[in-house]
Amino acid sequence: MNPEQQQFMFRPRIHDDGDKTFLGRTGNFDGDDVIQIIVSQPQAARFITGKLWNYFAGQVPSSELNGALADVFRANGNNFKPFLHTMFRSQEFYGSDIIxxxxxxxxxxxxxxxxxxxxxxxxxxxxxxxxxxxxxxxxxxxxxxxxxxxxxxxxxxxxxxxxxxxxxxxxxxxxxxxxxxxxxxxxxxxxxxxxxxxxxxxxxxxxxxxxxxxxxxxxxxxxxxxxxxxxxxxxxxxxxxxxxxxxxxxxxxxxxxxxxxxxxxxxxxxxxxxx
Amino acid sequence: MKNEITLQTRREFLRRTVLGSALSWTVPVFLADTFSALQAQAADSATQTITGKDDTILVVLQMAGGNDGINTVVPYSNDFYHKARPQIGLKADNVLKLNDDIGFNSALKGFKELYDGGELSVIQGVGYPNPNRSHFRSTEIWQTASDSDRIEKYGWVGRYFDNACAGADPAVGVTIGSQLPESFFAKHPKGICFSNPQNYRFMSNGQATEDSYKKLNEVEMSGDMHADSPQDDSSGDMLNSGGSIGMLPAGMPMTGGKAVDFISRTALDAQHSSDEIRGIAARVQNQATYPGSLLGNSLKMVAKLIGGGLPTRIYYVSQGGYDTHTNQVNTQTRLLGDLGDSMKAFVEDMKAQGNMGRVLVMTFSEFGRRVSENANGGTDHGAAAPMFIVGNKVKAGLLGKYPSLAPQDLYQGDVKYNVDFRSVYAGVLETWLKTKSAPILGKKFEPLQVV
Structure with missing residues (x-):
């Protein structure tokens, strides 16, 4: 990783061109592929949206809510902006146990x-x-x-x-x-x-x-x-x-x-x- | 039925409800909870409900950072010891001998005097199965008395409060420090904490301000029961709302009570205890000379509070700095010297007060350190270590067995525990605090007879 640019560096001389198995999938993956595989796990969306809810609403979301939040996140292509937009405007965010x-x-x-x-x-x-x-x-x-x-x-x-x-x-x-x-x-x-x-x-x-x-x-x-x-x-x-x-x-x-x-x-x- | 209750002090209120006055619907949820807990308690005569001024007292002393137990209670005649610690190993003439094999670090003069006087017991080789070498995780294990593969939400002291002290004065637990230790976390949190009695008050610029502060903080209505509260208006759509996220049943489960209820109760506890504590701090004189350290000052304060008759069952003090990865000898000598001298002064003070028979001090540290020294004149995170218990009714002397230092007896370079720390907690709970330990520790541990 190149931390300044938040990008992987490609070093041909030490690169492994063979097949690698990661989270049950096999292929000639590079760093970006690995991240793609991680975020395509259903659990990733649950994890990220649960953290965001906890941060802004101050509580660990119920399992149902966390599922709903994760669906919204995935439906928006794992983009934060539309997700947060929906979250901040949702009825649940203004529920009596949150406010x-x-x-x-x-x-x-x-x-x-x-x-x-x-x-x-x-x-x-x-x-x-x-x-x-x-x-x-x-x-x-x-x-x-x-x-x-x-x-x-x-x-x-x-x-x-x-x-x-x-x-x-x-x-x-x-x-x-x-x-x-x-x-x-x-x-x-x-x-x-x-x-x-x-x-x-x-x-x-x-x-x-x-x-x-x-x-x-x-x-x-x-x-x-x-x-x-x-x-x-x-x-x-x-x-x-x-x-x-x-x-x-x-x-x-x-x-x-x-x-x-x-x-x-x-x-x-x-x-x-x-x- | 509406029954107006004037809350003079929370303690008085609870005392009255204990005596059986009717519980009205105006009583906030958290007090109602306390009340039902009290009734449950009353059914179980094995537990005490209200603290008195003659009850036994436990002082928990945390040695934070992981004290090197091996250089504290030193196996000075053991060859394995000197082989593993060529630089920092302590020789026979540099320890305070307890017997032919074992001696205290020479900085622990205070402990040696207490030991010789039959007022200190050394519990050797205390630990737990599958030890964890992380400071915070191991501290958490000790504070919550959990198995090392389980996460517990509440602390063991907190569970003691929940199980055996419902309805007790909020000062049933006192922490000297600005933060509550994890061991005090409870379902129905109790206890007060402060670092400096002078600062432990509402700073006011006049009587009108003071009066108003009290009125603003004595309102004990729960948000749930408050008719005017906007949050009860669940039918009203928020203007800002973009609609439901969906798939949600109406009315999500609450994860706990309202935060503001908890804060209200803390505010009451703060208000009442601050007057009491500053009063005691000004009135009670210490009758021993303490080291000027943080620990010395903490124990000095505890002694005052005991002398002042605060109805506290558990005090919590801590001493930090034991994470001796480098240059251990100097650091540990300073810390242990402070520990022994502070403890000695505290015992003298208790004796002068006539309270020595009521007080037990128990030390703990999150882990001991490795048998072998490292290359920096220090030691790294290890496992089992001794605990110390001080009091005039303790089973004085060496309890348990010194863990073997023979390489074949070690697990990944660490000594193996032979007393589970929860057996020590169980012993303290059963024999000293006179309460059943199994509900507090989650299961039955053989209580170590500490007194």
Missing amino acids: RNQVKSPLQWLIGSVRMLECDLPPTIVSWGMTRQLGQDLFAPPNVKGWDGGVTWITTNTLLTRYNDAQSLVEGTLPQLAAADFAKKPGGGGGGKIEKAMQRVRMGGVKLDKILTREERADKDAMVASLQNRLFQTTLKKDQQQALHDFLDSKTKLNDADIITAIRLMMSTPDYQVT
């Missing part, structure tokens, strides 16, 4: 949050520290199997850390606690360099006029509705909405800092951790 039932990975949580809040991704050192503390040390999975994902992202520890990191993100404050913790290396080694680098970091925070209109900021109902739609694409439970209103009502004059805290509170819910 808002996938735990966001730390990366989904961080990038999803900055997209929804229309703010900047924190500087690399902070983004790294946050995702690492939340259990996803990028490019360093715990083992060759990778992260277990799903509900295993959530422990009492990582959940509180998500809630506190939300504060750093919206307020643009430095996650000092995170700094103290991720500076330590396993084995107890110090990380003075990291601590110093952290002191130079400046965080942006959320800009309210980007995400709320003047009218929404003047009307608490409209503001909560708008923020719910932005952060959850659905409504929170009644008691939770009430809790938010109670918070906003507790302020005599609603200033930006209070609205920002309200956003942080909305992100500090079980509901915000799923997508």
Whole structure:
């Protein structure tokens, strides 16, 4: 293989021109033939589409669904684009067990949050520290199997850390606690360099006029509705909405800092951790 | 019938339902599950239901990376040993002798003192059939107590919680670290974990924020039961939908409960335990001097939590770095020194607290290492190795048999196990945690009498 061009190289001097048997078929195969034989196995389509479904829908598909997905893939000549198009537009993809039932990975949580809040991704050192503390040390999975994902992202520890990191993100404050913790290396080694680098970091925070209109900021109902739609694409439970209103009502004059805290509170819910 | 339940703490709620108050339909699914599990438990008097503050405690200590058991419990007078390890083999004057054949690595002074005091047992040659030399797979086998050719979804500690601790306080299992070990994975996950008690809290900028956070997280309605929830509206066609993929019966089977239910319960556990743990961390003083290492700090924390009366049955701590492919002697000396000293300090602390009789520490590592050293002054992944159990009621001394190092007795260069680690788990479960081991370990293993 030539990795740069994703093509097989032909070396006539060491080429085997004889018959070869592969997965029950015999012939004078070259590399492309072998790949063709692999992808023409019914199991290949099941495997690939099952992985894609699991990645986007957050669950291992049932056997029936996996079969249906594989059929769509094969019917489209094993092309990804039409397959994904069908998958994303299928009723099953919006089933009640899929929608808002996938735990966001730390990366989904961080990038999803900055997209929804229309703010900047924190500087690399902070983004790294946050995702690492939340259990996803990028490019360093715990083992060759990778992260277990799903509900295993959530422990009492990582959940509180998500809630506190939300504060750093919206307020643009430095996650000092995170700094103290991720500076330590396993084995107890110090990380003075990291601590110093952290002191130079400046965080942006959320800009309210980007995400709320003047009218929404003047009307608490409209503001909560708008923020719910932005952060959850659905409504929170009644008691939770009430809790938010109670918070906003507790302020005599609603200033930006209070609205920002309200956003942080909305992100500090079980509901915000799923997508 | 609508029965409003004010949830002050989850523990109180469970206590009340245990006492038989009616279960209303407003109770979320996961609590209902817990309740039915409790009833099943009540029918089986052999298992305990609620943890108390006088129960026995198990501390599981993971030595991650695959500790070289042969240079830990050293067969210093064995010729095969010195032949296989000309560079890193330890001579007789460099071990803490247990008898004429075997001695501790000299870094394990702490262990030697405990051993001499009758508080440490060495279980020799522990492993499992068809050993796997991959870190993650072998760790998985130890964590799930599975056969090496089977994949288990849940961990052995998790199955202990599922089988014997329904309705227990969420702090029944405590992991010092940011991630839950696989052994804690359970059908009804329990347990809390944290690395630093100071950070283990919701950071708040005022009372109103704090109050609101609590209200937002104490709502325990399951998505399934929530009438307003859009996901219940299964009849409505999504605007974006391009139609069914086809061949699917309506309503696919659920693979499990709603993710948000699990997170809600974790949020409650986090909220309640964070106050409790920070309180204990501030209130309880350690009464021994620990090494300043990660392990030392973890055991220090465990000691505080025990002293503070947390109703925990299983604590989990770990120490990493045992993957000694190169320059093993220095690394292992440092790690074992830390292990022995931390353990010694922990035992002193427990004695000063008066809790030594309640506590048992069990160590494990995913595998031992090969009998022969490699060319880099290290050792590669192997198989069986010793486990250590510490407590004042243990069967102190050497248990099991030292595996033979004779070349003809080795399997692909590794020693053969003679105690299955699941017999050790079975012994700990039966004799220490007083519960039946077969439902937890999947089958009957002869319990090793560890106490």
